[in-house]
Amino acid sequence: xxxVKATEIAALQAALAAEHxxxxxxxxxxxxxxxxxxxxxxxxxxxxxxxxxxxEQMLLHLGxxxxxxxxAYELPFPVSGAASAVRLAAFLEDGVTEAYLGLVAxxxxxxxxxxxxxxxxxxxxxxAWRGSTVAFPGMPTAPASA
Amino acid sequence: MLAASPTTxxxxxxxxxxxxxxxxxxxxxxxxxxxxxxxxxxxxxxLIWIYNKTMAEYSGLGPALAPLLAEHRAHLARLSARxxxxxxxxxxxxxxxxxxxxxxxxxxLAQLRDAEQxxxxxxxxxxxxxxxxxxxxxxxxxxxxxxxxxxxxxxISRSRTGS
Numbered sequence: 001x002x003x004v005k006a007t008e009i010a011a012l013q014a015a016l017a018a019e020h021x022x023x024x025x026x027x028x029x030x031x032x033x034x035x036x037x038x039x040x041x042x043x044x045x046x047x048x049x050x051x052x053x054x055x056e057q058m059l060l061h062l063g064x065x066x067x068x069x070x071x072a073y074e075l076p077f078p079v080s081g082a083a084s085a086v087r088l089a090a091f092l093e094d095g096v097t098e099a100y101l102g103l104v105a106x107x108x109x110x111x112x113x114x115x116x117x118x119x120x121x122x123x124x125x126x127x128a129w130r131g132s133t134v135a136f137p138g139m140p141t142a143p144a145s146a
Numbered sequence: 147m148l149a150a151s152p153t154t155x156x157x158x159x160x161x162x163x164x165x166x167x168x169x170x171x172x173x174x175x176x177x178x179x180x181x182x183x184x185x186x187x188x189x190x191x192x193l194i195w196i197y198n199k200t201m202a203e204y205s206g207l208g209p210a211l212a213p214l215l216a217e218h219r220a221h222l223a224r225l226s227a228r229x230x231x232x233x234x235x236x237x238x239x240x241x242x243x244x245x246x247x248x249x250x251x252x253x254x255l256a257q258l259r260d261a262e263q264x265x266x267x268x269x270x271x272x273x274x275x276x277x278x279x280x281x282x283x284x285x286x287x288x289x290x291x292x293x294x295x296x297x298x299x300x301x302i303s304r305s306r307t308g309s
Contacts, residue, residue, distance in 0.1 A: 101282055101286060104273065104278075104281050104282045104285040105278035105279070105281065107278075109273075109274045112274065112281060113270070113273060113274070116273055116281075116284075116285035116288060116289070117270070119285060119286075119289040120289055120292045120293075123289045123290070123293050124292065124293055126293075127296060127297065133213065133214065133217060133290060133293045133294060133297055134217070134290065134293075135216075135217040135220040135221065135290055137289040137293070138282075138285075138286050138289065139282070139283075139286045
C-alpha cells in the first residue's frame with residue numbers, strides 16, 4: 001500500500017465531504033426543477049454520486065475510513081423555487097471545486113494532478129447553471145495574501 | 147605521516163577544489179519555479195493578444211468575449227504579482243506569439259478555443275514542480291480556462307445551429 005500523509009488523507013476526506021453535500025443538495029435542486037433543467041440536475045446528481053464512490057474507493061485503498069455523509073445539511077439560503085434551486089446548484093459546484101483545489105496543495109504528485117483535473121467537471125457544471133465563468137474557480141473571491 | 151583515510155581524503159579533495167567567488171560573474175540562473183512563472187505570464191499575454199485581435203476583427207463577438215478577456219487580465223495580474231523580479235530579468239510585458247486570426251468568425255472562435263485548451267495543458271504540466279500555493283493558482287487558472295473552452299465550444303455550436 002502506498003504511503004500517504006495525513007494531510008493528503010484529510011484533503012481527500014474534504015473532497016468526499018463536499019461530494020456528499022452535493023449529492024444531498026442536488027436532491028433539493030432536482031425537486032424544484034423540471035424539464036431540461038430537471039434532467040440536467042439529475043445528470044449532475046449522478047455525476048456526484050460517481051465522484052463520491054470514486055473518492056471512497058481511493059480512501060479505502062489508502063487504508064483510511066471514508067467520511068460518512070451527514071444525515072442532513074443546512075442549506076446556505078432558502079430554496080423555494082427554480083431560481084433559488086439553480087443558485088444552489090452553482091453553489092454546490094463551487095464547493096466541490098474548492099474542495100478539489102485543496103488536493104492540489106498536497107505534495108503527492110498523483111493526488112495533485114487528480115485534484116486539478118477533478119476541478120474541471122464541477123467548474124463546467126457551475127458554468128452551465130450560472131451561465132458565466134469565473135476567473136479563479138475554487139479560490140477565495142478576494143485576492144489571497146500569499 | 148598521515149595516512150589518507152576514507153574520512154579525511156574526501157575532505158581534502160573537497161577543500162582543494164574550492165575556489166574563491168567568481169568576481170564579475172553574471173547573475174545566477176533563474177530558479178525553475180521563477181522560469182515557469184515567467185512562462186505562465188507570457189502565456190497569458192499571448193492569450194490576451196489573441197482575444198484583443200479577434201475582438202478588433204470581429205466586433206460582433208465583443209459581448210461574448212469581453213468577460214473571458216477580463217478573466218485573462220485577472221489571471222495575468224495575479225501571476226505577475228507572484229513574480230519577484232530577478233536581477234537582470236524583467237517581467238514580460240508583451241505577447242511573444244501573434245498568430246494570424248482566422249478569416250471567419252467561427253474559425254476565430256475555434257482558434258481561441260484551441261489556444262485555451264493548449265493553455266490548460268501547459269498549466270497542468272506545471273503543477274508538479276510548483277510550490278503548493280503556486281500549484282493552486284495554476285490549477286485554478288487552468289480550470290477557468292477549461293470553462294472558457296466549454297463556453298467557446300458552446301458559442302461555436304450555437305453559431306452553427308443559428309440559435
